[in-house]
Amino acid sequence: MTRCIHLLLALAGTLLALPAMAAPLDRPALIAQLCGNAGAMGEAGAALLALAAAGSAEDRGWAAPLAKALIDKKLACDDTGAVLGDVDAVTRAPRTAPDTARTPVLSLKNRAVFETADAALALRSAPDTDQRAAALRTLERRPGSLPEGLLDAAAASESDAGLRTQIETLAQTAALNSPDMAKRINAINRIAETPSRRALTQISALKADPAYASDAGFRQAVDRAVGRIDRGIAIGDTLAALYNGLSFASILFMAAIGLAIIFGLMGVINLAQGELIMIGAYVTYLVQEALRHLVPALLDWYLVLAIPFAFLVTAAIGIALEASLLRHLYKRPLMSLLATWAVSLFLVNLVRVIFGTQNLQFETPFYVTGGVPVIGDFIFTWNRMFAIAFAVATLAITWAVVRKTPLGLNIRAVTQNRDMAACIGIPTRRVDMMAFGLGSGLAGLAGLALSPIYSVNPQMGQNFIIDSFMVVVLGGVGTIAGTVVAALGIGQINVLIEPLWGAVAAKVIVLLMIIGFLQWRPEGLFAVKGCRK
Amino acid sequence: MTRWTQDRAFLALIAVLVIVAVAMPVLEPSRYLTNAIGQLAAFAVLALSLDLIWGYLGILSLGHGLFFAIGGYVIAMHLLKHSFEVTGTVPDFLQFMGWKDFPFYWAGFGSFPYALVIAIAVTTLIAGVFGYVSFRSRVGGVYFAIITQALVYVAMLLMFRNDTGFGGNNGMTGFAVVFGWPIGTTGMITAMAVVSVLALAGVLLACRMLVGSRFGALMLATRDDETRLRTLGYETLRLKLAVWCLSALIAMLAGMLYVPQVGIINPRVLSPELSLEIAVWVAIGGRGHLVGAVIGALLVNAVKFWLSSAAPEVWPFILSGLIVLVVLVFPNGLVDLAKFRLTRPMGAKRLATEIGEAR
Numbered sequence: 001m002t003r004c005i006h007l008l009l010a011l012a013g014t015l016l017a018l019p020a021m022a023a024p025l026d027r028p029a030l031i032a033q034l035c036g037n038a039g040a041m042g043e044a045g046a047a048l049l050a051l052a053a054a055g056s057a058e059d060r061g062w063a064a065p066l067a068k069a070l071i072d073k074k075l076a077c078d079d080t081g082a083v084l085g086d087v088d089a090v091t092r093a094p095r096t097a098p099d100t101a102r103t104p105v106l107s108l109k110n111r112a113v114f115e116t117a118d119a120a121l122a123l124r125s126a127p128d129t130d131q132r133a134a135a136l137r138t139l140e141r142r143p144g145s146l147p148e149g150l151l152d153a154a155a156a157s158e159s160d161a162g163l164r165t166q167i168e169t170l171a172q173t174a175a176l177n178s179p180d181m182a183k184r185i186n187a188i189n190r191i192a193e194t195p196s197r198r199a200l201t202q203i204s205a206l207k208a209d210p211a212y213a214s215d216a217g218f219r220q221a222v223d224r225a226v227g228r229i230d231r232g233i234a235i236g237d238t239l240a241a242l243y244n245g246l247s248f249a250s251i252l253f254m255a256a257i258g259l260a261i262i263f264g265l266m267g268v269i270n271l272a273q274g275e276l277i278m279i280g281a282y283v284t285y286l287v288q289e290a291l292r293h294l295v296p297a298l299l300d301w302y303l304v305l306a307i308p309f310a311f312l313v314t315a316a317i318g319i320a321l322e323a324s325l326l327r328h329l330y331k332r333p334l335m336s337l338l339a340t341w342a343v344s345l346f347l348v349n350l351v352r353v354i355f356g357t358q359n360l361q362f363e364t365p366f367y368v369t370g371g372v373p374v375i376g377d378f379i380f381t382w383n384r385m386f387a388i389a390f391a392v393a394t395l396a397i398t399w400a401v402v403r404k405t406p407l408g409l410n411i412r413a414v415t416q417n418r419d420m421a422a423c424i425g426i427p428t429r430r431v432d433m434m435a436f437g438l439g440s441g442l443a444g445l446a447g448l449a450l451s452p453i454y455s456v457n458p459q460m461g462q463n464f465i466i467d468s469f470m471v472v473v474l475g476g477v478g479t480i481a482g483t484v485v486a487a488l489g490i491g492q493i494n495v496l497i498e499p500l501w502g503a504v505a506a507k508v509i510v511l512l513m514i515i516g517f518l519q520w521r522p523e524g525l526f527a528v529k530g531c532r533k
Numbered sequence: 534m535t536r537w538t539q540d541r542a543f544l545a546l547i548a549v550l551v552i553v554a555v556a557m558p559v560l561e562p563s564r565y566l567t568n569a570i571g572q573l574a575a576f577a578v579l580a581l582s583l584d585l586i587w588g589y590l591g592i593l594s595l596g597h598g599l600f601f602a603i604g605g606y607v608i609a610m611h612l613l614k615h616s617f618e619v620t621g622t623v624p625d626f627l628q629f630m631g632w633k634d635f636p637f638y639w640a641g642f643g644s645f646p647y648a649l650v651i652a653i654a655v656t657t658l659i660a661g662v663f664g665y666v667s668f669r670s671r672v673g674g675v676y677f678a679i680i681t682q683a684l685v686y687v688a689m690l691l692m693f694r695n696d697t698g699f700g701g702n703n704g705m706t707g708f709a710v711v712f713g714w715p716i717g718t719t720g721m722i723t724a725m726a727v728v729s730v731l732a733l734a735g736v737l738l739a740c741r742m743l744v745g746s747r748f749g750a751l752m753l754a755t756r757d758d759e760t761r762l763r764t765l766g767y768e769t770l771r772l773k774l775a776v777w778c779l780s781a782l783i784a785m786l787a788g789m790l791y792v793p794q795v796g797i798i799n800p801r802v803l804s805p806e807l808s809l810e811i812a813v814w815v816a817i818g819g820r821g822h823l824v825g826a827v828i829g830a831l832l833v834n835a836v837k838f839w840l841s842s843a844a845p846e847v848w849p850f851i852l853s854g855l856i857v858l859v860v861l862v863f864p865n866g867l868v869d870l871a872k873f874r875l876t877r878p879m880g881a882k883r884l885a886t887e888i889g890e891a892r
Contacts, residue, residue, distance in 0.1 A: 263675075267674075267675060269675050269678070269679060271809075325857065325860075325861065328860075328861055329860065332864070333674065333675050334587075334593045334674070334675065334678065335816070335860050335864070336860075337593070337595075337675065337678060338809070338812060338813060338816055338856055338860060339856065339857060339860045339861075341809050341813075341856070342813075342852070342853035342854075342856035342857050342860070343853065343857075345849050345852060345853040345856075346849070346850060346853040346854075348849070349846070349849040349850060349853075353846065462805075466682065466683050466686045466805070469679045469682070469683060470683060472679075473676060473679055473680065503690075504687075504690045504691055504693075504694060507686075507687050507690055508687050508690075508691065511680075511683050511684065511687050514680070514683075515663075515666060515667075515680060516666075518667075518670055518672050518676070518680070519666055519669070519670045520670075522670045522671055522672055522676075
C-alpha cells in the first residue's frame with residue numbers, strides 16, 4: 001500500500017520535473033564538444049549525464065552509445081563531426097571515417113564522468129534487465145555524482161520489480177547523503193514510509209551525524225522517522241506472528257483432521273497417521289518425478305495434479321488397514337493403538353528401504369515462491385499461503401462430506417451411537433471402512449500440503465503425530481469444529497511462546513495447558529456425548 | 534486351582550532366575566553374554582512395572598520411559614560425580630559447554646543414598662502429580678495413553694537441550710567406577726548382571742505377592758468395573774494413584790539397573806518409541822500375567838540383541854510382524870501359546886476360565 005503511494009509520488013515528481021528541464025538538444029554541438037579538448041569533453045560528459053536524468057527518450061536513445069564509444073576509443077573525429085563505427089555520430093547515416101580522423105582520449109577525471117554517464121544512460125534505456133542491473137551496480141559505487149531525478153526517473157520506468165526496489169534504495173541512500181538539508185529530510189521521511197529493520201539501522205545511524213546535533217529540523221525528522229519505523233516494525237511483527245501461527249495451525253489441522261475422524265468414529269488412535277502423511281508426501285514426489293519424465297511442461301503444476309493421487313493412495317492404504325487389521329480390534333482400543341504402531345513401524349522401514357533416508361528434493365513452483373512485503377519485516381509468503389488455502393479448502397470439503405452427504409450422515413450416526421445406528425440398518429462395517437479411508441486420505445493431503453514447506457523423509461511422520469494428538473485430545477472426540485479451534489489455539493500459542501522462550505518451552509507449555517484444560521473438561525472442547533471409549 | 538498353575542510357572546521362572554544368578558559367576562560366560570543377560574533383566578523389570586499398571590489396572594502408559602530415564606539419569610549423575618571424586622576429570626559434556634565445574638544441583642550426587650533418595654522423590658513427585666490430576670478428572674484409556682506419550686516426548690525435547698546440565702543430546706557417558714571399583718572389569722560386569730537378575734526375581738516376587746493379595750483383587754476389580762467399585766464405597770483414586778506411583782518406582786529401578794551396564798544414557802530413552810516398545814513386550818508376553826511380561830521382555834529383547842547386529846534392517850519388520858501376529862492371533866500374548874502347549878492334559882474348561890479371568 002505505502003509502496004504504491006510511494007511509486008505514484010515518484011512518478012508524479014518525475015512528470016512535473018521533466019517539462020521544465022527538457023530543452024532541445026543541440027546534437028552537432030555535443031559531438032563537437034566530445035571531439036574537443038579535455039575541458040570541452042568534461043562539459044560533454046556532464047551534458048550526457050544530465051541527458052540520462054532529464055532528456056527525452058529519443059535523445060537518450062541517440063546518446064546511449066556515445067559514452068561507451070568514447071571509453072572504448074571507437075569515436076573517430078574529423079572536420080565535419082565524428083564517425084561512430086560506420087555511421088555518422090550526429091545523423092546516424094552510414095559513413096566511413098577518413099584516414100585523417102583522430103580518436104579523442106579521455107583524461108582520468110573525465111573517464112569517471114563518462115563511465116557514470118554510460119551507466120546512467122544504460123540504466124535508462126538498455127533493453128535487457130541484466131544490462132540495467134549491471135549499470136545500477138556501477139552507479140551504486142558513486143552515489144554522490146548522480147544528477148538529480150535520474151534514479152527517480154529510472155525507478156518510475158523500470159519494469160522489473162526487484163531492480164526497481166534496488167534503484168529506489170539507491171535513490172534513498174543518495175538523497176540521504178545529499179548536501180541539501182531539505183532533500184535529506186525528505187529522504188528520511190520517504191524511508192520511514194517503508195519501515196523495516198534495515199531502514200531503522202539506516203536512520204538510527206544518522207543520530208551520529210553532525211547535523212543531528214546542530215540542526216533541530218533534522219533531529220526532529222530523524223526522531224519522528226525512528227518512531228514511525230518502530231511502530232511499523234511492531235505492527236509487522238504482530239502480523240507476522242499471526243500469519244505464522246495461522247499457517248502452523250493449518251498444518252496442524254491438516255494432520256489432525258483425519259485422526260479426529262477416525263478417533264471419533266471408532267475410538268481408535270491411529271498411530272500410523274503420521275506415516276500416512278509421509279506417504280502422501282512421497283506420492284507427491286512420485287507424481288513430480290513422473291511429470292518430469294513424461295510431461296515436463298506441466299512440472300510446475302505437480303502440487304495440484306498430485307492431489308487425487310495423494311488422497312487415493314493413502315485412502316486405499318487406510319481401507320486395507322481397516323479391513324485386514326483394525327476391524328478385529330474395535331473392542332480393544334489399546335490393542336489397536338499397538339497394532340497401528342506396528343503398521344507405522346512397517347511403513348517407515350519400507351519407505352526407508354525403497355527410497356533411502358535422505359530428504360527428497362522438491363521443485364518449488366512459482367506459485368509457492370517468494371511473497372509480498374507488507375509492513376515492517378512481515379512478508380506475506382506464498383508457500384505459507386498455499387498451506388493455509390489448502391487447509392481451508394480441505395476444511396470446506398470435509399465439512400461438506402460430513403454434513404451434506406449420505407456417507408457423512410452415516411458417519412455421524414455411528415459416531416454418536418454405534419449400536420443404535422446398526423439397529424436402524426446403517427451398515428456400520430462399511431461406514432467404518434469408508435471413514436477410515438476418508439481419514440487416511442486426508443492425512444495424504446496433509447503430506448502433499450507439507451511437501452513445499454518441510455523436509456520430506458521417512459521420519460517426518462513422527463514429528464506431527466504428537467502435535468496432532470494434542471489437537472485431537474484438546475478438540476474433543478471427532479468434531480470438525482473442535483479440531484479447527486484446537487489447531488488454531490495450539491498453533492497461535494506455539495508461535496507466541498516460541499520467540500520468547502524457544503520451541504521446547506512452547507511444547508512444554510502447550511502440554512501443561514492441555515493437561516490443565518482436561519481437568520476442567522476431560523472430554524475436550526467439543527465432546528460428543530456417548531462415544532467415549 | 535488357578536493360583537496353583539500360575540504359581541507353577543511363576544516358581545519355575547523364579548528358580549530359573551536364581552539359577553542364572555548363581556551360575557554366572559561360576560560358569561563365567563563371555564562378557565558380552567553376561568552384559569546382555571544383565572540388560573535383559575533390567576528390561577524385564579521395566580516390563581513388570583508396566584504390566585502392573587496396564588495388565589492389572591487397565592491403565593496403559595505410553596510414557597513409562599520417563600521414569601526409566603529418571604532412574605537412569607540419576608544413577609548416571611551419581612556415577613559421574615563418583616568418578617569425578619576418584620579420577621578428578623570433569624565429564625566431556627561439561628567441558629563442551631565450557632563449564633569448569635558441576636552445576637549446583639549436582640551437589641551431593643557423589644553419595645549413593647542421596648542419589649537414591651532424589652530418584653525416589655523425583656519419580657514419586659512427577660508420577661504423583663501427573664497421576665493425581667489425570668485420575669482425578671478421570672482421564673483414562675486412550676486419552677491417558679496419548680497424554681503420557683506427549684509427556685515423555687516433551688521430556689525428550691527438554692533433555693535434548695545442551696544447556697540443562699544433564700548432558701544434552703550427547704547424553705552422559707564415561708563412567709569409571711561403581712562403589713569404588715572400576716566399571717569395565719569382568720568381575721564388575723558379572724556383579725552388575727547378577728544384581729539385575731536378582732532384582733528382577735525380587736520385583737517379580739513382590740509383584741506376585743501384591744497382585745495375589747486383597748489389594749490385588751481390588752486392582753482387578755477397578756480394572757473390570759471401576760464405577761461399581763466406587764459405588765460400593767471404595768476410593769479408587771487413591772488405589773490407582775498408589776499403584777501408578779509404585780509402577781513408576783519400579784520403572785525407575787529398571788533405569789538404575791540398566792544405565793551402569795550400557796555405560797551411557799542419552800535422551801533417546803525418552804523417545805516415544807521406547808515407551809511404546811515396553812507396551813509391546815508386555816502385549817507379546819501376555820498382559821495381566823507377570824510371568825508373561827517378563828518372558829515377553831526377555832524374548833523380544835533377546836531377538837533384538839541378536840538381529841540388531843546380525844541383520845539390523847530386518848528387525849523393525851520382524852517386530853511389526855510380531856505385534857500384528859500377537860494382536861490378531863494371540864490376543865493374550867504368548868500366554869495363549871502356553872494354553873495350547875503346556876496345559877493340554879489339564880482340561881480345557883478350567884484353562885478357559887483362567888485365561889478369561891486374566892484378560
